[in-house]
Amino acid sequence: MIKSLRFLIAIIAILIFGIASGSEGDQQKIPVFSAHVVDQAGWMTSQEVLALNKKIINIEKEGKVRIGVLIISTVKPETIEQYSIRVAEVWKIGQKKADNGLLFIIVKEDRKARIEVGYGLEGVIPDITAKRILSDTMTPELKSSHPYNALVSGIDSAVKYAVDEPVQKQKTETTEELSIPFWDDLVTTGAKTFVVVLGVIGGILLLVGGYGESGPIFLLGLVIPIVGGAIIGVVFFTTLVISIVMASLALAIMIALGITVGGGGIAIVGGAFGGGGGSIDF
Amino acid sequence: MKKLMIIVSLLLLPFLGGCGYNTMQSGDEGINAAWSEVLNQYQRRADLIPNLVNVVKGYAGHEKDTLMAVTEARASVGSIKATPELLNDPQAFAKFQVAQSGMTSALSRLMVVVEKYPDLKANQNFRDLQAQLEGTENRIAVARNRYIKAVQEYNVTVRSFPSNLTAAIFGMKTKPNFAVENEKAISTAPTVDFGGKK
Numbered sequence: 001m002i003k004s005l006r007f008l009i010a011i012i013a014i015l016i017f018g019i020a021s022g023s024e025g026d027q028q029k030i031p032v033f034s035a036h037v038v039d040q041a042g043w044m045t046s047q048e049v050l051a052l053n054k055k056i057i058n059i060e061k062e063g064k065v066r067i068g069v070l071i072i073s074t075v076k077p078e079t080i081e082q083y084s085i086r087v088a089e090v091w092k093i094g095q096k097k098a099d100n101g102l103l104f105i106i107v108k109e110d111r112k113a114r115i116e117v118g119y120g121l122e123g124v125i126p127d128i129t130a131k132r133i134l135s136d137t138m139t140p141e142l143k144s145s146h147p148y149n150a151l152v153s154g155i156d157s158a159v160k161y162a163v164d165e166p167v168q169k170q171k172t173e174t175t176e177e178l179s180i181p182f183w184d185d186l187v188t189t190g191a192k193t194f195v196v197v198l199g200v201i202g203g204i205l206l207l208v209g210g211y212g213e214s215g216p217i218f219l220l221g222l223v224i225p226i227v228g229g230a231i232i233g234v235v236f237f238t239t240l241v242i243s244i245v246m247a248s249l250a251l252a253i254m255i256a257l258g259i260t261v262g263g264g265g266i267a268i269v270g271g272a273f274g275g276g277g278g279s280i281d282f
Numbered sequence: 283m284k285k286l287m288i289i290v291s292l293l294l295l296p297f298l299g300g301c302g303y304n305t306m307q308s309g310d311e312g313i314n315a316a317w318s319e320v321l322n323q324y325q326r327r328a329d330l331i332p333n334l335v336n337v338v339k340g341y342a343g344h345e346k347d348t349l350m351a352v353t354e355a356r357a358s359v360g361s362i363k364a365t366p367e368l369l370n371d372p373q374a375f376a377k378f379q380v381a382q383s384g385m386t387s388a389l390s391r392l393m394v395v396v397e398k399y400p401d402l403k404a405n406q407n408f409r410d411l412q413a414q415l416e417g418t419e420n421r422i423a424v425a426r427n428r429y430i431k432a433v434q435e436y437n438v439t440v441r442s443f444p445s446n447l448t449a450a451i452f453g454m455k456t457k458p459n460f461a462v463e464n465e466k467a468i469s470t471a472p473t474v475d476f477g478g479k480k
Contacts, residue, residue, distance in 0.1 A: 081420050127417025128410045197293075274319075275424030276417055 028075050028083060033091040036060075037069040041108040044071065048148040055155070064100065065121065065162045066271060068093040069151060071106045080105065080112045080279055087116075094118045094271015101271035102158055106147055113142060113150075114279040115158065122276045125161050131278030133157045142282040198228040199251030206252060225252045302445025306454055309436035313457055314366055316429040321364045323422040324382055330418060331356045334411050338392065341402035348388075348395045355381075355388040375458045389415070426460055433459045 031038050036056040037049050044052070056067045068091050075083035084105050094101025099120035106113045115130045125133075137157045141150035202225035209218025225248035335349055342349075359381045368375050393412075402408055437456040440449045449455075 081423070085424055126414075128413045130417075131409075131413035275421040277420075278413055278417065 027078055027086075028072065030087050030090050031070065031072070033068065033093075036067060039069075039071045041071045041073040041106075043106070043108050043145075044148050052148065052151060052155075055152070059155070059159055062163070065102055065159060066094045066100055067102045067104070067155060067158075069104045069106075071108060071147060073107070074109045075107050075112075076110065080107055080110065080114045081275070083107075084114045084116045084277075084279075085273060085275055088118075088273040092270025092272070094120065094273075096269050096271065099271045099273075100162075101273065102162075103273070103277075104151060104154060106142065106150075108147075111142075111282050112279060113138060113282060115154070115277045116273055117277040118271045119274050119276075120271070121162060122274070125158060125277075127276055127278055129161055129278075130158075130276070131280070133161075134278050134280040139280055139282050194232055195229065195248045195251060198225045198248040201225075201228075202248065202252030221252060222249070225249045302439050302442075302448045303452070305439050306436065306445065306449060306452075309432065309439060310454070312432045313369070313429070313436055316425070316432045317366055317369055320422070320425040320429050323418060323425045324359070324364065327385070327415070327418045327422060328356055328359055330411060330414055333407075334392075334415065337405065337408050337411060338396065338402065341405065341408075342395065342399050345395050348392050351388045352385075352392050355385040359385050369457055372458050379461065386419075430459055433457045 031040050035049075035053055037044075037052045039049050052069065056069070060066055070087060078086075084103065087105065088101070088103050091103065092101070093103055099118040101116075101118035102121065102125070103116035104113075105116065113134055115125075115134060117125050117127075117130055133154055138150040138154040141147070141153065202221045205217055205221030205224065207221075209215065209221055226245055229245040229248040331352060335352060338345070338349060362374070362378050362381055364378065368378055396402055396408075437459075439445050440454055440456050
């Protein structure tokens with residue numbers, strides 16, 4: 001009975017959900033936004049990376065800008081602008097309503113650098129300014145292979161412009177911003193619906209099992225998102241099995257946590273970018 | 283047995299979302315928003331042109347043909363009313379694309395010609411305008427890409443089973459898309475051609 005029910009659901013799901021499209025070609029992968037400074041090309045020493053991280057954390061305490069730095073070897077076959085906007089869309093630097101993100105990208109082998117400016121900062125750092133920061137403050141140091149110095153002066157410069165005018169602060173400071181990268185892989189909204197269903201069922205079961213101290217029910221809360229997600233994943237999106245499983249599980253846990261912790265939101269979005277900024281060769 | 287059926291029906295309830303109506307509605311709104319952004323950025327580019335032409339004239343006044351081409355392209359772009367309704371009129375949409383591509387080509391040719399004038403290239407006003415132009419072209423590219431993605435998603439929903447049934451019932455059609463993803467790819471003209479007016 002259960003078997004044929006599952007089968008039936010799978011058939012219906014096949015009829016209803018589309019097949020995810022979209023291939024990546026051989027574009028450069030986007031590194032995980034693991035810290036404010038991601039030096040994938042290894043062009044700075046670890047002390048420099050640490051120092052820069054610290055510097056950015058202190059700047060962000062002021063609340064006007066959020067900064068991300070990426071040093072990568074090459075972005076071929078794309079242009080730096082094409083790669084940079086992809087990174088900005090995944091990293092989502094910046095606070096949601098304020099869109100006050102700045103992305104500094106240095107491409108070591110291609111010898112290009114770019115500052116990607118979030119929507120909210122386009123007023124204080126227009127394209128001309130971004131270009132000036134790059135060409136006047138950063139290029140000389142980049143030319144002589146001192147990316148750390150370049151970034152320090154570039155960031156200082158940018159922050160000066162950004163704090164000259166008050167940037168709209170986000171209204172609810174208590175909102176945590178959690179970016180779940182694999183959420184964006186679930187291209188069809190159909191898959192997202194299914195993930196939500198699995199997550200909600202899983203979350204409820206986790207809570208019931210947890211509070212009712214019922215092991216089996218709690219276990220079911222974990223199993224349903226995993227198994228359900230895996231089925232959908234295997235049936236449609238062979239490359240996205242892990243994404244769907246993780247997303248369902250993550251959502252179940254988030255919901256369980258969210259209800260027990262009692263409020264505060266968990267936003268899964270960040271700052272938006274529109275393609276503004278400047279690029280230079282060095 | 284009854285209980286099971288009720289549970290099953292409840293479980294299947296979210297699948298009603300699969301008929302696609304809500305998806306298409308929000309998709310449509312997304313397209314309108316993306317289209318507005320495209321129009322904004324094209325307008326921003328058009329607004330840069332007068333200053334650009336003035337600065338270039340100061341140093342490269344002899345390059346009348348190239349400058350004229352840019353000014354004419356801007357006039358042609360300005361003559362088309364760029365509104366959201368363009369999306370519903372395929373002919374107007376095509377005209378709009380042609381005019382904007384013409385603008386891109388004229389600007390490319392201007393930038394090639396400018397290479398011959400180092401004084402112009404060193405001029406701070408010109409460099410500022412160049413930075414603005416580059417920024418705007420990038421924003422146009424980003425806006426176009428986002429529009430293209432929004433339209434693709436929407437069109438897939440409109441054409442896929444079973445949401446195409448819903449689309450037919452409510453009279454929703456596929457939306458027009460840009461012919462080329464990156465205008466610059468088709469507009470680079472390495473040689474400047476002064477011969478023959480079009």
